[in-house]
Amino acid sequence: MVSDDTKPVFIDFMTQYLGERAGFVLGWTYWIGWVVIAMTELTAIGTYMQFWFPSWPVWPWELAFLVALYFTNTIAVKIFGEAEFWFVMIKVVAMIVTGLILAFGHVKTSMGVTEFSTLWSHGLVANHGKDLLSTFQMAFFAFLGVEFVGITAAETKDPLETIPRAVNSIVIRILIFYIGALSAIMIIQPWTNYQAGVSPFVQVFSGIGVSSAAAVINFVVLTAAASSINSAFFTTGRMLYSLVGEKSRFKRLNKNAIPKSAINLSTLIVGLAVVVNYLFLTDAFTLISSTASAAFLLIYMALMWTHLRFKKQTHGTKSHGFKLPLAPFSNYLTIAFLALIFIILLLNHETTITTLLSLIWMVLLTIIAFFRIKK
Template sequence: MNNETGFARTLSHRHVAMIALGGTIGTGLFLGAGSSIHRAGPAILLVYIITGLFVFAMMRALGELLVSDDSKSVFIDFMTQYLGKRAGFVLGWTYWIGWVVIAMTELTAIGTYMHYWFPDWPVWPWELAFLIVLYFVNTIAVKIFGETEFWFAMIKIVAIVAMIITGLILAFGHVKTSMGVTQFSTLWSHGLVANHGQGLLSTFQMAFFAFLGVEFVGITAAETKDPLETIPRSVNSIVIRILIFYIGALSAIMIIQPWTNYQAGESPFVQVFSGIGIQSAAAVINFVVLTAAASAINSAFFTTGRMLYSLVGEKSRFKKLNKNAIPQSAINLSTLIVGLAVVVNYLFPTKAFTLISSMASAAFLLIYMALMVTHLRFRKVTKGQKSHSFQLPLAPFSNYLTIAFLALIFVILLVTPATTVTTLLAALWMVILTVIAFFKLKKN
C-alpha cells in the first residue's frame, strides 16, 4: 500500500524498532566503551541514564510530530513547515551530507575490519563489494532493507546479551578467572568516579554520540505500516532498550574485571572475553563491528535517498520513484558520492575522513536542537488541537531543558581541544548554507 508521498508502507514495528536500536549500538560500545570507563569509572552508568532521559524527550517530541501528520516523507519536512523554507533547506542538506560522510567513514572502516582477516589484500575491493551489495539491498525492496537491518541489529544484540549473561553467571557463581574472583562488588569496590570526576563532564558527549542515529525513525515513518501505532511503540521502547543494553553491558564489563584495568584504546569486550579464556574474542568482536559498519552504510543509503528526494524540486530527475516505490535516482547519486571513499582509499591515505566525520557529528547536535525548537513551534501553532494522545510530557519545559542539555554538549565539544576545530567547521558549514538559503529562497 502506498501513501500520499508515493512510498510503500512495508516496514513493520519489528523492523522500525530494530532499525533504530541497531543504528545506535555500534563501535561506540564495542570499541569505544573502554575510553568511557577509563574517564568516568562506574559513574558512566549515571551519565548514560541522564543522557538517555534527554534523548527520550527528543524522541517523544519527534514522535508527536510524526503522528500529527503521516503525509510527511521525512522529519525534516516538519522543520520546513514550522521553521521556514530557509531553515528546512539548511537543516535538510546538513542532514543529507552528514549521512553521506558517515557512510564514507564506515566504508573506510569496513576495509580496516576486513584487513584483520586478510592482511595481505588491498582494502578497496572489500569496500567496493560491500558498496554494491548494500546498494542493491536498498533499491530492490524496502522490506529487504528492513530485514537486513533487523539481522544486523540482532548480531549486535546477541553479542551484548552474551556479555550480560556471562557477567551474571560469573558473579553469581563467584567464578575465578585470570582477572580474579568475579563478584558484584567489583563494580564499586575500586571507587565510583575516575580521576576524582575530572573527566566526567567530557563523557556526556561520548554518551550522547552513542545515541546518534536514534532519530532514524523519523526517516522510516513514511514507509511504516500503521504509523499511528508503530511510531509511538517504537519511540517508547527504543531509548529504554538502548539504556538496558548499554548499562547492562557496561555493568557486566566492570563486574567481571575492575574498571581500573581497562585501557582507553582497546575494546573492553575483547579484554573481558580474552580474560575468561575465549581466544577468538578479537575475531568475534571484529565481525560484530563489521556488521555495525555495514548497518550504518545501509541506513545511510536509505536516509540520503529519502532526504534527497525530499529536498529537490518536483521537476528534478531525483524526484522519481522506481516500480518498487523507492527513490532509486536519489540513492544512485548518494551511492556514487559515498563510492568516492573507495577511490580515495585506493589513491590516498584516509585520515581526513576522521576530521570530516567528527564535523558531521557536531552538526547532528544542531539538528537535534532544531528539532526541539520545531516541536515548540508546532505546539504554539496547534495550541488546543490535540488530535492524538502521544505527546511530549512536561512540554514546553522539557523542550527548554533538552535544548539546554544539547547546548551543553555542543559547548563541551567546542572547548575540548580534540573537537574544537570540527565543531567550528560544523558551525561554519551551517552559516554557509544559511547564506545560500538567504539568497536562493524567499522567506515564508
C-alpha cells in the same frame, strides 16, 4: 524509513513550522550528517579488521569494504539490516549473561576475580570529571538515528498505538541493552584496563580466555558497521535526490528506479574517510564522529524548537494523546543539554576544528538559502 518523496518526514515539519529556509538548511545538514556517520562506520571497520590483521594499515580494508558495499547496496538491504539486528542482540545478550554467571560464581580470570564491586572499586570518575565530560560526545553519537522511531509513523498500520509504545520502550531497551551490556563488561574487567580502538566486547572474551568467542563478537560488530554503511548509502542517495533541483544531474533514476548518480556522489564523499585514516592514523574516528555529532546536535535542537512552534501555532489543539512530558520545560531542558554537549565538543581540542566546520557548514547553507529562497 523515509516518506514518499524520499525525505525524512520531520524535515517536512521543520519546513512547515520553521520556514522554507530552515527546511533547506536542516535537510542538507541531515544528508551530510548521515554521510559522516557512514564515514565513521567505515573507520570502525578498519579498526575491527586489525583484530585479525594487526600489522596491516586500516585504509586498504576500508577501501575494499567501501567498494563492496557500494555494489551490494541495492541487493537485499532489508535482509542485511535484519540480520545485523539479530547479530547485535545475540552479542549483547551473550555479554550480559556471561557477566552475570561470572559475577555470581566469583569466577577467577586473567583479570582477577569477577565481582559486582568491580563496577565501582576502581573509581567512578576519571581525571576529576574531565574525561567524563568528553564521553558525552561518544554517548550521543551512539544514539544517532533514534529519530527514525518517529519517522516510521508514515509506514505503520496503527501509529497512534504503535509509535507511543515504541518510544516508551526505548528507555527499557537502553537500560537492558546499553546500560546492562556496559555494566557486564565492567564487572568482568575494570573500566581502567580497556584499550582504546578495540571493541570492549572482544577484549572481554579474549581476557577470559575464549578467543573463538572474541573472533565471533568481532565479526558481529564488523557486520553491524557494514550494515550501517549499507543503510547510509540507501538513505543519503535518495535524500540527495530529493534535495537537488529538477535540472540537476543527480535528479536521475536508472532503469531500476534507483538514484544511482546521487548514490555515486554520496559514496565518493564517504570514501574521504579512507583519506582521513591514511593521514590521521590515531585520531580519525574521533575527528569524523565529532563532525557527525555536532551536525546532529544542531538538528535535534531544531527538532525541539519545531515542537515548540507547533504547540504555539496550533494552541495545543492538534494532539493525539501522546504528549511530551513536562513540555515546554522539557523542550528547553533538552535544548540546554544538547547545547552543553555542543560546547564540550567546541572546547575539546580534539574536536574543536570539526565542530567549527559544522558551524561553518550551517552558516554557508543559511547564506545560500537566503539568496535562493525568498521567504
